[in-house]
Amino acid sequence: MQITELDPTDPAARRAWHEALVTAVRADRPHALTTTLEAFEVVATAPSQHFARSWLQAVVDGEVVGTAELELPLSENTEVAWTEVAVLPGHRRRGIGRALWDAVVVRARDAGRSRIGGEVTLDLDVAGPGQDFAGAVGAVEMHREDHLVAHLPVAAALVDPAYEVVRWRGRCPDEHRTAYLAMRNQMNADVPTGDLDVEAAVLDDTRLVDSEERLMRSYDVRVAAARRRTDGLFGGYSLMFVPHGADYGWQDDTLVMPEHRGRRLGAALKAANYADLPEHVTLVHTWTDPDNAAMHRTNTGLGFRVVERMLEMEVALDADLDVDPDVGARA
Template identity: 70%
Template sequence: MHIRELDASDPAARRAWFEVMDRSARADRPHALLEAFDAFELTVTEPGEHARRIRFEARDGDALVGVAELELPLTENLDVGWCEVNVLPEHRRRGVGRLLWDSVVAEARAAGRARVGGEVSVAPVDGGPGMLFAASVGAVEKHREDHLLLGLPLGPAAQAVVDPAYEVVTWRGRCPDEHREAYLEMRNQMNADVPTGELDLEPTVLDDARLASSEERLMRSYDVRVATARRRVDGAFGGYSLLFVPHGADIAWQDDTLVMPDHRGHRLGAALKAVNYAELPASIGLVHTWTAPSNTAMHRTNTALGFRVVEHMHEMEADLALLADRVPPEGR
């Protein structure tokens, strides 16, 4: 068994790496929402400026049996690395995951990182192999979110009802210039407010250039849909909801939904989500989202819309100072 970095210049190697990641993750997760290949290709062949990613592959002879990715933030949270380790089911419990983890840790230490975090998603009633592996390498839970699923179309009781004091403004793709200042304020409010449990993280701070770069990259892999609420009396924006539809897919991914503090109490969150869902093509049958159990208001909103919990997503973290030094495998 040997570990080496993915040759990002080799299209066949990229495809093989992606397929092992995808098959490994889906083996235990019937409701998994995973990165599509075109989005993966973009991050590998045209890396963004705010994070560096190192991808490892585990080979048994010529067979690719496991993969790992380490993401190193380059703007905020410079003491943290984020990782994902995936091993094909038929090759588990042979030390493959641990060898990949050792390479991740060695790379994170070399980059000056003190912590490595990652997500482990499991069925609500079963810890699953991912949790066992995370515990075995010294990671502890710092935060949890529920992964929820909604079938479309919405039922009659969940249709959009917008407070008459507000109008809904929607767009697809890039935020129009006339709304960008207000949209940036809302996005940064969301980044500051999002529940993170015991994770010690700096919030992402967007400016116009960083937002524009993010929009451009996302639009290459997703149909990006935004619904916002604007108060009629003064034109102040009170909230937004951000929805992604992977190109060619029959599902949608509900990302941020925020109501600004001075605009709460008008059921804007539910209305904005429902507006976005109503405008989706009929081919989109499912919406995925994630909500922290502590976010009771959004959980009530999601339940009223018809979402149901299908997984628990645990955010795990390993303090590298507490881990016993291990010699990384040869052949990287």
């Protein structure tokens, strides 16, 4: 078994890496939402100025049997590294996950990072080894969210008559950008992070443009926003992504600004986005903090149901840990 770094300039190598990742993840998670090959191609071939990324692979007899991604934030949270490790089911309990993890730790330390964070997602009905592996490398749970899905169409939710719904796809129109940036930065400041010590990203127009351009290469980006009729002020927005050609999408941010809350704008904006989707899109994913009772009520009222638990984990790199190489590999 060899641990090598993916050559992001090699199309066949990128495809093999991505295929191994998807196969490993979906073995234990029938409801998993995995990155599409098209989205991975964008990330792998068009580096971002805000993140440095590299990809490791475990190779046995010429086959990629395990993967690890390392993401190093460059603009905020520069003491943290983020990772995901995955191993094909038939190759687990052989030390492959540990070898990938060790390689990630070396690179994170070399980059001056003191913590490594990652997600462990657990299907409600299918047991997987991810939590055991995370615990074995010393990871501590810092936050959790529910992963929910809804089949379309969902229940109708009408917008408050004091507001109108403004929609756009892709790039935010120039006339709305100031308001949209304010809402996006409010969302970044408000998003629940549990015990994670992370700095919220602050968007300016340049950073928003970069994000929009990169996302549009992989996704149909859809926004529904609520604008108050009396003064034109925006009260909230809902952002979702549909991978090009896919029959599903996922609900990203939904925010209602503090002074506009209590009018069920969140539900109305989500429903407006879903109602505008093409007919072939039949499933929507979303994630919600289980302690966010208001958003949980909104989601379940629209027909969402919980299918997985997502645990955000963290390892302090000053810990000297002995790990059992036979523990399963998915963290």
